[in-house]
Amino acid sequence: MATVTSTRPYHIIIFGASGFTGQFVVEEVARSAFEGPSGSLKWALAGRSRQRLEGVLNQAAETLRKPELRTEVEIIVADVSQADSLAIMCQQGLVVLNCVGPYRFYGEPVVKACIENGAHCVDICGEPQFLERMQLEYHSRAMDSGVYVIGSCGFDSIPADMGILYTKNQFKGTLTAVESFLTIHTGPEGGCAHDGTWQSAIYGFADSGSLRKLRKKFGHQPLPVVGATVKKRGSLFFSKEIDQYAIPFMGSDPSVVRRSQRFLYEGHQELPVRSNTTTHLYCLTGCLRSVTQRCYIVVLLMRRGLARQENNQLFPEFFSFGVFTKAGPSRKQMEGTSFSLTFFGEGYAEGLDPSQGRPNARICTQIHGAEPGYVATPVAMVQAAITVLNEPQFLPIKGGVYSPGAAFARTTLIDRLNRHGLVFSVKRF
Numbered sequence: 001m002a003t004v005t006s007t008r009p010y011h012i013i014i015f016g017a018s019g020f021t022g023q024f025v026v027e028e029v030a031r032s033a034f035e036g037p038s039g040s041l042k043w044a045l046a047g048r049s050r051q052r053l054e055g056v057l058n059q060a061a062e063t064l065r066k067p068e069l070r071t072e073v074e075i076i077v078a079d080v081s082q083a084d085s086l087a088i089m090c091q092q093g094l095v096v097l098n099c100v101g102p103y104r105f106y107g108e109p110v111v112k113a114c115i116e117n118g119a120h121c122v123d124i125c126g127e128p129q130f131l132e133r134m135q136l137e138y139h140s141r142a143m144d145s146g147v148y149v150i151g152s153c154g155f156d157s158i159p160a161d162m163g164i165l166y167t168k169n170q171f172k173g174t175l176t177a178v179e180s181f182l183t184i185h186t187g188p189e190g191g192c193a194h195d196g197t198w199q200s201a202i203y204g205f206a207d208s209g210s211l212r213k214l215r216k217k218f219g220h221q222p223l224p225v226v227g228a229t230v231k232k233r234g235s236l237f238f239s240k241e242i243d244q245y246a247i248p249f250m251g252s253d254p255s256v257v258r259r260s261q262r263f264l265y266e267g268h269q270e271l272p273v274r275s276n277t278t279t280h281l282y283c284l285t286g287c288l289r290s291v292t293q294r295c296y297i298v299v300l301l302m303r304r305g306l307a308r309q310e311n312n313q314l315f316p317e318f319f320s321f322g323v324f325t326k327a328g329p330s331r332k333q334m335e336g337t338s339f340s341l342t343f344f345g346e347g348y349a350e351g352l353d354p355s356q357g358r359p360n361a362r363i364c365t366q367i368h369g370a371e372p373g374y375v376a377t378p379v380a381m382v383q384a385a386i387t388v389l390n391e392p393q394f395l396p397i398k399g400g401v402y403s404p405g406a407a408f409a410r411t412t413l414i415d416r417l418n419r420h421g422l423v424f425s426v427k428r429f
């Protein structure tokens, strides 16, 4: 098993560092290097093109004004299609930060290589099919080799998953249900996401039917239900909580949160919190002005079969109404963008039996952070890796394939995120 004391050359290897997201993960690792074990972090970049990786290092050195990055950080050439190259990469590191997506196409060989070569694997996948299949097929192998494979450690789905754990910890009593609302605020420059996420999303939508079959294979028993049922929401609904229209969130958050709640129930006998995750559709009258509104139209089109067409792969900007572009957001757009995720929880006050009567206590919490895709995601991913390196004693007792909530429930990840601009707070009890 890989441990922090092992003699591997690197604590962290960023695989896919030449990708749009990868380049920002590189910058975040460089900024956070002092937080590594014993105050330093040995790290390397990996990917299939040495030249592109050198370009990323040069850019990071310039942006961060750290010229030493050019000479101090090593490059490893590895390609998903060459198993030997992945094995050699994994043998050199304690944690691989995998930024190569869509994960449904490229993720499995990396998970396999990490397990076989004793490196922990942290990814930013937002594809429930991939995440759940990895758990089904690799959990026992990862357990046997003591390797932690922790998926969805980006904006999808650390805020949603850790936010529910935070809300539960702050609640004075037994929290039974949570509904959360995401709002993305864009500045005058507007905002968008990179084509890489679009590709991952369209294939996921096109294949959403396979998820039901996959879930049957787990053979899970239903989780116990305590308190009032969570409101079933339609495709577009008016929420009294936020006094606005909202739509269901189409990403991996609901799947990830459910997996964490199941793990905490089955492994630690904690009463599961039921949840609904929604996207807040604000400013309906200023049509097409906000990213959220455009996302909604995209989601509707995807549901109606757009995802099955080949053209949207070639022209993401056109087919997504500018929500996703080949160039991705500019740094200026990112600076003007932020998000808030608000949790409305209910349950039973301290001393009351949750199996009796209706919930009688409420809480509202919030996570506020910078631009989700390429600022908050690198922060969440890097802090997840630093937590794996620094707090192995608080991770689940054995390795395995875990959601963030399952892996990090007993760690200080939330404090770490708070220190890095992903701020968790209680709005009201």
Ligand SMILES: NC(=O)c1ccc[n+]([C@@H]2O[C@H](COP(=O)([O-])OP(=O)(O)OC[C@H]3O[C@@H](n4cnc5c(N)ncnc54)[C@H](OP(=O)(O)O)[C@@H]3O)[C@@H](O)[C@H]2O)c1
Residues within 6 Å of the ligand: 016, 017, 018, 019, 020, 021, 022, 047, 048, 049, 052, 078, 079, 080, 081, 099, 100, 101, 102, 103, 106, 124, 125, 126, 152, 153, 154, 155, 156, 157, 194, 195, 196, 197, 198, 200, 201, 372, 373, 374, 377
């Ligand atoms: N969780 C979140 O909130 C969140 C946020 C942002 C992104 N993401 C996810 O992150 C993933 C990457 O997105 P992106 O926008 O950064 O995509 P991208 O720019 O297309 O980057 C893809 C990366 O994969 C590499 N790659 C492709 N095929 C490879 C192979 N055979 N061997 C080795 N490397 C290979 C590419 O290398 P080359 O440079 O050599 O082509 C590139 O570095 C997507 O799945 C996206 O959904 C998630």
